[in-house]
Amino acid sequence: MTPDSNPAAAAVPAHAPPISAGLLTFDNLTIGYDRHPAVHHLSGSFRPGSLTAIAGPNGAGKTTLLKTVTGLLRPIHGEVRLTAISRRDIAYLPQQAEIDRSFPISVADAVAMGHWRKIGAFGGITGALMRQTRLALSAVGLQGFDKRPVGSLSVGQFQRMLFARLLLQEAKLIILDEPFAAIDAKTTNDLLGLVLRWQGEGRTVIAVLHDLEQIRGFFPETLLLAREPIGWGPTAEILTPDNLGRARAMIEAWDEQAEWCRR
Numbered sequence: 001m002t003p004d005s006n007p008a009a010a011a012v013p014a015h016a017p018p019i020s021a022g023l024l025t026f027d028n029l030t031i032g033y034d035r036h037p038a039v040h041h042l043s044g045s046f047r048p049g050s051l052t053a054i055a056g057p058n059g060a061g062k063t064t065l066l067k068t069v070t071g072l073l074r075p076i077h078g079e080v081r082l083t084a085i086s087r088r089d090i091a092y093l094p095q096q097a098e099i100d101r102s103f104p105i106s107v108a109d110a111v112a113m114g115h116w117r118k119i120g121a122f123g124g125i126t127g128a129l130m131r132q133t134r135l136a137l138s139a140v141g142l143q144g145f146d147k148r149p150v151g152s153l154s155v156g157q158f159q160r161m162l163f164a165r166l167l168l169q170e171a172k173l174i175i176l177d178e179p180f181a182a183i184d185a186k187t188t189n190d191l192l193g194l195v196l197r198w199q200g201e202g203r204t205v206i207a208v209l210h211d212l213e214q215i216r217g218f219f220p221e222t223l224l225l226a227r228e229p230i231g232w233g234p235t236a237e238i239l240t241p242d243n244l245g246r247a248r249a250m251i252e253a254w255d256e257q258a259e260w261c262r263r
């Protein structure tokens with residue numbers, strides 16, 4: 001696959017958050033745990049149809065930010081605003097480490113859970129929905145895996161299965177937390193193809209990633225986070241040596257026990 005010169009990366013001023021008609025907007029957001037802030041003073045918007053990487057060192061607050069967007073955490077201060085969508089329109093793929101892989105369920109049933117918006121929590125899976133489930137499994141290269149218990153899948157196969165479920169969700173906003181961590185090159189390439197397909201369909205995609213070359217190659221926009229926003233805009237203008245150095249220094253200087261922010 002070749003890097004995509006994506007039109008979603010419309011001109012946005014460097015080092016300034018792209019505030020415009022955003023699908024998802026942060027308004028002076030401060031988030032964290034037990035009133036210890038993990039991320040301060042984040043403002044900006046993700047435009048509808050944009051493809052954005054969230055980058056930053058370990059402990060920068062990336063996962064905390066995603067959990068706040070999905071409603072798992074409440075902001076300490078400021079606001080997360082959704083425009084023209086609701087939380088039901090968001091599909092969220094957590095880090096692999098947060099997912100219980102021992103759940104006794106078949107691959108087909110796990111993927112079919114992606115239909116929940118159409119059928120509700122207690123609705124039945126019709127023949128048509130099961131056919132769509134099998135199509136989604138084929139799209140991720142897992143044809144014939146329907147009856148396998150999820151616990152028997154390799155790490156890469158498990159991630160393919162979760163992407164099949166995302167396919168069925170047909171979400172307007174897709175949020176991925178380190179989707180390619182511990183995944184081999186072939187699987188990464190296939191799943192990256194799905195990410196680009198989603199964006200081609202007009203969906204908005206946000207992914208936490210650590211591979212800077214991958215971000216430069218495929219993600220037109222980047223939010224570089226290090227407890228505070230270091231930059232947010234076109235990837236080439238954000239992932240500079242200067243900004244990456246500032247992000248590292250910010251994390252090294254961070255006080256884990258910092259009290260409530262007074263700025």
Ligand SMILES: Nc1ncnc2c1ncn2[C@@H]1O[C@H](COP(=O)(O)OP(=O)(O)OP(=O)(O)O)[C@@H](O)[C@H]1O
Binds near residue numbers: 033057256
């Ligand atoms: N449940 C929790 N309770 C208290 N503090 C937490 C909790 N989860 C995360 N933190 C802290 O919040 C800060 C940001 O963590 P977060 O997981 O958001 O970072 P990250 O950028 O996703 O890191 P990584 O790249 O290592 O996954 C860290 O100092 C972390 O220890």
